[in-house]
Amino acid sequence: xxxxxxxxxxxxxxxxxxxxxxxxxxxxxxxxxxxxxxxxxxxxxxxxxxxxxxxxxxxxxxxxxxxxxxxxxxxxxxxxxxxxxxxxxxxxxxxxxxxxxxxxxxxxxxxxxxxxxxxxxxxxxxxxxxxxxxxxxxxxxxxxxxxxxxxxxxxxxxxxxxxxxxxxxxxxxxxxxxxxxxxxxxxxxxxxxxxx
Amino acid sequence: xxxxxxxxxxxxxxxxxxxxxxxxxxxxxxxxxxxxxxxxxxxxxxxxxxxxxxxxxxxxxxxxxxxxxxxxxxxxxxxxxxxxxxxxxxxxxxxxxxxxxxxxxxxxxxxxxxxxxxxxxxxxxxxxxxxxxxxxxxxxxxxxxxxxxxxxxxxxxxxxxxxxxxxxxxxxxxxxxxxxxxxxxxxxxxxxxxxx
Numbered sequence: 001x002x003x004x005x006x007x008x009x010x011x012x013x014x015x016x017x018x019x020x021x022x023x024x025x026x027x028x029x030x031x032x033x034x035x036x037x038x039x040x041x042x043x044x045x046x047x048x049x050x051x052x053x054x055x056x057x058x059x060x061x062x063x064x065x066x067x068x069x070x071x072x073x074x075x076x077x078x079x080x081x082x083x084x085x086x087x088x089x090x091x092x093x094x095x096x097x098x099x100x101x102x103x104x105x106x107x108x109x110x111x112x113x114x115x116x117x118x119x120x121x122x123x124x125x126x127x128x129x130x131x132x133x134x135x136x137x138x139x140x141x142x143x144x145x146x147x148x149x150x151x152x153x154x155x156x157x158x159x160x161x162x163x164x165x166x167x168x169x170x171x172x173x174x175x176x177x178x179x180x181x182x183x184x185x186x187x188x189x190x191x192x193x194x195x196x
Numbered sequence: 197x198x199x200x201x202x203x204x205x206x207x208x209x210x211x212x213x214x215x216x217x218x219x220x221x222x223x224x225x226x227x228x229x230x231x232x233x234x235x236x237x238x239x240x241x242x243x244x245x246x247x248x249x250x251x252x253x254x255x256x257x258x259x260x261x262x263x264x265x266x267x268x269x270x271x272x273x274x275x276x277x278x279x280x281x282x283x284x285x286x287x288x289x290x291x292x293x294x295x296x297x298x299x300x301x302x303x304x305x306x307x308x309x310x311x312x313x314x315x316x317x318x319x320x321x322x323x324x325x326x327x328x329x330x331x332x333x334x335x336x337x338x339x340x341x342x343x344x345x346x347x348x349x350x351x352x353x354x355x356x357x358x359x360x361x362x363x364x365x366x367x368x369x370x371x372x373x374x375x376x377x378x379x380x381x382x383x384x385x386x387x388x389x390x391x392x
Contacts, residue, residue, distance in 0.1 A: 065374075184381060
């Protein structure tokens, strides 16, 4: 069992989320999805209210180009969204409800695609509803449940846990107590999991 | 021909420098070493006078652990130096003198090892002299040449060129106009070089 810590607002989390289940399965592992919010972590660690890719434009320019190349490499589509980063709190809460559902992986990938392939605003309930409708899942009860205290609390708990794990960006693959930062470290993380 | 942009003070540059020539050779490419200074770039882009691994301690803690794992993976030794980051200007200047010498790759790797394996202070001329003596090269003329204006100018020119390339950290592999940031992207860079 490996944990995949991600934020729906994160571009490299998109790349990682698209690859992690196939890569883990090929290595004989299952993925536990861990949605969290980078916002409070960036605020606490960097004192910023946006993505470091915005506050560091040189790094940002590299990331957008890199995403084009990575998408080409892995054979999926990528379009820079008009708004970056997007508010990912609603998507993360619905993902938390979905954690014990068989469709959790598809839901997560479809939300990422809504944002990074189709240019949709994932902070809008209508976008999340469209994603769910496209999977033949009734969005209403899920969108209602997403606003309840236990779900909100669980997202805060995951974000606290991410901080306690020493997370400073996304995505991360966590194997036991070992943290692997970045989609480019998936293979290292799986090799580590196989060593044990 | 691929360009390897590195700073002797950078831990991930150590990992990359140890791997790049073998990896490039296996892929049918030659490496052009490009020493530069991260300091002026961090000051310009981040407004800091030290490494971001120091100003962002959570990220720093991850990096030190990651270096241990990477060294284990690639089979080389790593010891956290007492001073980090070290002043790399002298080592970079001597590397510039060495660029057209057959021993440039060995010199670069040996300076990295002096710092990250043997815990030596690479800002000291005595350390650079020891590295050169160990390679049966007389250090005196090189250390003198390192203080001359053409060499100083070339290092400033490389640092300016790094900034113009959109470099914001180290190491980087540059193929044509494509920048690949991080030692974990060596394979991507070589695959890119082979596509052309």
